[in-house]
Amino acid sequence: MHLLAAELNPLGHVMDRNIIGGPDALLMGDPHGTPIVTMHMLTLLLATGLLLWIMNLAAKAITTGPSSEGNDRYLTRGRMAQLIEVITLYLRDTVVKPVLGEKTNKYLPYLLTLFFFVLMNNLLGLVPLLDLQHIVGAFLGDSHFAVIGGTATGNLAVTGGLALIAFLVIQVHGLRELGLAGWAHHLLGGAPWYLAPIMVPVELLGMFIKPAALAIRLFANMxxxxxxxxxxxxxGLMALSGMESWIAGLGISVIAGAFAVAITFLELFVAFLQAFIFMFLTAVFIGQLSPHDHEHEHAAETAHA
Amino acid sequence: MHILAAEGNPVAVQLLPLVTTVVVFGIAFFILSKNVWPRITKGLDDRDNKIRDEIKAAEESREQARAAQAEYESSLKEARQEAAEMISKAKNDAKAAADDLRQRNEQELADLKQRAQRDIQTAKQQAVTELHSEATALAASIAGKILQREISVQDQQRLVEESLRELQPLK
Incomplete structure (x- = not known):
């Protein structure tokens, strides 16, 4: 009964689990120990490896070829490379440039890495790695066997790590661009000085809330x-195992399956959307701490809050 | 609720995955910034510049072609004008030459005619004179023979003049 109940828990697919060390770990399991390697860490590494491999191939295709190719060296061949090129071009020229202006080239590597890093993890989460391993595990006697899989960006620690980096990038940029005095002045949020008792705590909180919101948004969506x-x-499983008539169970599982397919497409969209939002808002927050017209920036801030 | 507790709390943040994320992201950022983004940016920028340059070059060459065409047309017009001038000049020249030739021919013809007339006149006069003197001598000898005597020079002179007078209308 416990097995079935655990199987029926939908969170089983999204929760991290210990692989080496810690309670219920596959290796060196210890109910009171601390985890050393968790599943999401491995998934994160896999996604990063895939990202580096794919981006390297794409870069080879996108970059200007040897001059022996004539005018063809400006062409990008391969669908994957073209897709990445279109995304990169769009993010650079349409999204980041209007927000960061002349600072675009400085922050573009970070923002592009952020976007593709999050995207890769989101997409890898849609690959049913866990379920494939569960099938293998079922033959080995452990239907919950899994080493790698799940959505790393569905782990608050992972998105928190990304948000921490974003926080550091935003604040270091702000201090360098505005100077200590300018940075302190920005805590007023453009309000008169006598509103400082209200504005400074709000802005100070905002400093942390903005990246925290990034982390929670991505985590919650995934x-x-x-x-x-x-x-x-x-x-479907519940209907088949719980209902008297297997016809009704089959009917319900077909309908539920159709919905699951539809939701998978939605998830595919959300994977791109959330990667975009994380990266775009980081760019906006960086842009807000640049020394140009304050009114405009805070208008943008409220628009995206 | 028991199951959820057994599975753990989804919003609990563990330090280990967080640090891993920061480190892995840092490594990914480092490698991509060294290897990938410069190449992609270079590819995009190179193509942008290439297209911009090509458009600029195309515009320039179109401008050049337009200028060349204008120049060609103006030179063609000039050449046509020149040719027309040359033709008209040649025509005039030819006409002048023809006129000149005709005039000279006429002149020459006239001269020739005049000379011929003069020659004829001279020949006629000469013939008349010769005839005259021949006739005179003949007449004198005939007359001498008839008279069987010598005619004095004065007579002879007189006779000659008489004969000449008679011959005058022959002239």
Missing amino acids: MAGHTLMATLALF
Whole structure:
């Protein structure tokens, strides 16, 4: 009963689990020990490896070829490389440039890395690695066997790490661009000095809330999407095992399956959208701490809050 | 609720994955910034510049072609004008030459005619004179023979003049 219940828990698909060290770990399991390697860490590494490999191939295709190719050296061949090129071009010219202006080239490597890093992790989360391993595990006697998989960006620690980097980038940029005095003045948020008792705490909190919101937004979107998908998928199992008539169970599982497919497409969209939002808002926050017209920046801030 | 507790709390943040994320992201950023973004940016910028340069070059060459065409047309017009001038000049020249030739011919013809007339006149006069003197001598000898005597020079002179007078209308 416990096994079935655990299987029916939709969070099973989104939760991290210990691989080496810590409670229930595959290796060196210790109920009171601290985890050394968790599944999401491995997934993160896999996603990063894939990202580096794919981006390297894409860069080879996108960059200007040897002059022996004539005018063809300006062409990009291969669908993957073209897709990455279009995304990069769009992000650079349409998204980042209007926000950061002349600072675009300085922050572009970070922002592009951020976007593709998050995107890769989001997309890898849609690959049912866990379920494939569960199938293998079922033959080995452990239907919950899994070493790698899940959505790393559905882990608050991972998105928190990304938000921490964003926080550091934003604040270091602000201090360098505005200087200590300018940075302190920005804590007033453009209000008169006598509003400082209200504005300074609000702005100070905002400093931390903005990246925290980034972390929670990405985590919640990934977590919720996968939970929803798992829940829909489990409907079929619940119906088949729980209902008297197998015809009704089959009917419910077909409908639930169709919905799960639809939600998978939605998740595909959300994977891109959330990667974009994380990266775009980071760019906006960097732009807000640049020394130019304050009114405009804070208008943008409230628009995106 | 028991199951959830057993599975752990989804919003609990563990330090280990967080640090891992920061480190892994840092490594990814480092490698991509060294290897990938410069190449992609270079590819995009190179193509941008290439297209911009090509458009600029195309515009320039179109401008050049337009200028060349204008120049060609103006030179063609000039050449046509020149040719027309040359033709008209040649025509005039030819006409002048023809006129000149005709005039000279006429002159020559006139001269020739005049000379011929003069020659004829001279020949006629000479013939008349010769005839005259021949006739005179003949007449004198005939007359001498008839008279069987010598005619004095005065007579002879007189006779000659008489004969000449008679011959005058022959002239």
